[in-house]
Every structure is written in structure tokens, then in C-alpha cells.
Amino acid sequence: MDITVRLSAGLAQGIGQPRLQLTLAEAATMADLYAWLRDRYPDLAPQIDTAIPVIAGRHVPMTTPLTPNTEVALLLPVSGGL
Numbered sequence: 001m002d003i004t005v006r007l008s009a010g011l012a013q014g015i016g017q018p019r020l021q022l023t024l025a026e027a028a029t030m031a032d033l034y035a036w037l038r039d040r041y042p043d044l045a046p047q048i049d050t051a052i053p054v055i056a057g058r059h060v061p062m063t064t065p066l067t068p069n070t071e072v073a074l075l076l077p078v079s080g081g082l
Contacts, residue, residue: 001026001068003033008076011051014044024066031062033072051076 005020012018024032030053038045051074053060066072 001028001066001070003028003066004069004071005033005037006071006073008051008074010076011044011047011074014047015041028066029062030060030064030066030072033066034062047076048074 001024003022003024005022007015007018007020022036024036033053034048034051037048041048053062053064054073054075055064055070
């Protein structure tokens, strides 16, 4: 199945593009997506592992099954302030 992944700025910089189009197995879950990304971008594995998965504006668990044409946003946590 085809999936679109929108990457936060830190991940996009490391991968070299803000969006990925990829194909996963029909029964893939969010965990499978993370495994796919870690396999292809091992230098970014620590950042990938801390990314927060969001579908349709909602944080989703790693067990979430993906459906065809899903758009997943991977957001890196931020900290700071005054």
C-alpha cells in the first residue's frame, strides 16, 4: 500500500526532502513504518525513534494499522521556553 510521510524539519534535513512516498505491505502498522525508516536511514534512527506519529491531527500508537493512501506526519518533540 502507498503511504505519504511528512517529515518535521530535523528529519527532512537529514533525509533531504520534506515528504516521502513509500510502499508498505498491506497489513503494515506504524511500527512497520518506523522499521522501514530506520532500515533506510540508520544514521537518523535516534531521531526517528523519538518522532511522534500523527494521522489526521491525532497522535497514534505504534500498533495503529495503516491504510492505503494514509498521510503520516512525524513530528520531533521540542523543548525550550523562558
